[in-house]
Structures are given as structure tokens and as C-alpha cells.
Amino acid sequence: MSLTMAILMLVGAWLSVAAAMLWGVLRIARHHHPHHRIAPEGKPAPTGNFRKA
Template sequence: MSLTMAILLLLGMWLSVAAAMLWGVLRIVRRHTHPHHLPPQALAKAQPLRRARRHAGAH
């Protein structure tokens, strides 16, 4: 294997690893961000209402 081929192979592997890491980070960031571009009314409708907990024996 020539030196040029080894350098190109190393560069290609580095780019593929960098792209995979970037894809993973963007996927995590997308999952953990809240939609700030929606109006407050839309956010209120999107969240389910929480019901009060009923404890055992309480009427």
C-alpha cells in the first residue's frame, strides 16, 4: 500500500467517524430540546393534564 493510499484511507475513516459522532450528538440534542418556537397555547394543549393522585383509603 502506498503512502498516498494510506493517508486517503486514514482521512476517509476519520471523516466517517466524525460524521457518525455529529449525527449522534444532533440526535441527542433534538430529543432533549423543547419546542420554543410554538406559542404558549399550543404548548398547553400538547401537554397532558395531570390528574390528582388518589391514595388508598381516601374518599
Template sequence: MSLTMAILMLVGAWLSVAAAMLWGVLRIARRHHPHPTLPKKSNEPVPARRSRRHADAH
């Protein structure tokens, strides 16, 4: 295998690992992101929202 091919394979492997890590981080961030909810259009008071704390590791 030539030096050029080895360097190209090294760069390609690095890019694939970086893309996989980015996909995983975005997947976790999307899963744990709180979704906004619209308030009800009634005259009833809206209950106070309690903050939920997620565990750091699952």
C-alpha cells in the same frame, strides 16, 4: 499499499467517524430540545410552566 493510499484511507476513516459522532450529537440535541408552544388565545390564565430536568445519562 502505497503511502498515499494509506493516508487517504486514514483521512477517510477519520471523516466517517467524525460525521457519525456529529450525527449522534445532533440527534440527541434535537430529541432533548424543548419545542416552543403557542399560547392559547382564550381569556383563561396560562398555568406556570414547570421546568423539566432530564437525567444526564439514560
């Protein structure tokens, strides 16, 4: 295996690991982000947990 191929494989592996970690962090952040609902005029904003599970 040539040095160029080894470097390209190393960079590709690093990018795949970075993408997997980013996907995991975004998945967890989206799961734990509070959902806010905007109340229509004249009604109070709803309170409580609106996640379905």
C-alpha cells in the same frame, strides 16, 4: 499499499467517525430540545411537555 493510499484511507476513516459522532450529537440534541408553541393573540401560551414519547 502506497503511502498516498494509506493517508487517504486514514482521512476517510476520520471523516466517517466525525460524521457519525456529529449525527449522534445532533440526534440527542434534537431529542432533548424543548418544543415551544406560539400562542395565538389573546390566548396564554400552553405549558407542559408536548413530546409524544
